[in-house]
Amino acid sequence: MPAIALLSAVLVVGFEQFVQxxxxxxxxxxxxxxxxxxxxxxxxxxxxxxxxxxxxxAQPAL
Known part of the structure; x- marks a missing residue:
């Protein structure tokens, strides 16, 4: 169970970093x-x- 929570936290942080x-x-x-x-x-x-x-x-890339 802790491994799943750790994996999901890593995925969320990784996704946030990609979006930023x-x-x-x-x-x-x-x-x-x-x-x-x-x-x-x-x-x-x-x-x-x-x-x-x-x-x-939707904004054009500069």
Whole structure:
């Protein structure tokens, strides 16, 4: 059981680092809003986080 928890924590941290590397601090803000919205069962917060991620993904690369 502790191995599964450790593995999931490593995967989450790795995914957050990838998002920050790819999309910067606003990517982390978007993920944070999504996760807070899911845990608090707040559709508005989740939608705002998804919108932030969508805008970051849709912007043209410079």
């Amino acid at each position: 590397w790819q999309y910067g601090p606003m990517g982390i803000v978007g993920l944070l809003l999504i996760s807070v919205g899911v845990k608090a069962k707040s559709p508005a917060c989740s939608t705002l986080g998804a919108a932030v991620i969508a805008v970051l993904v």
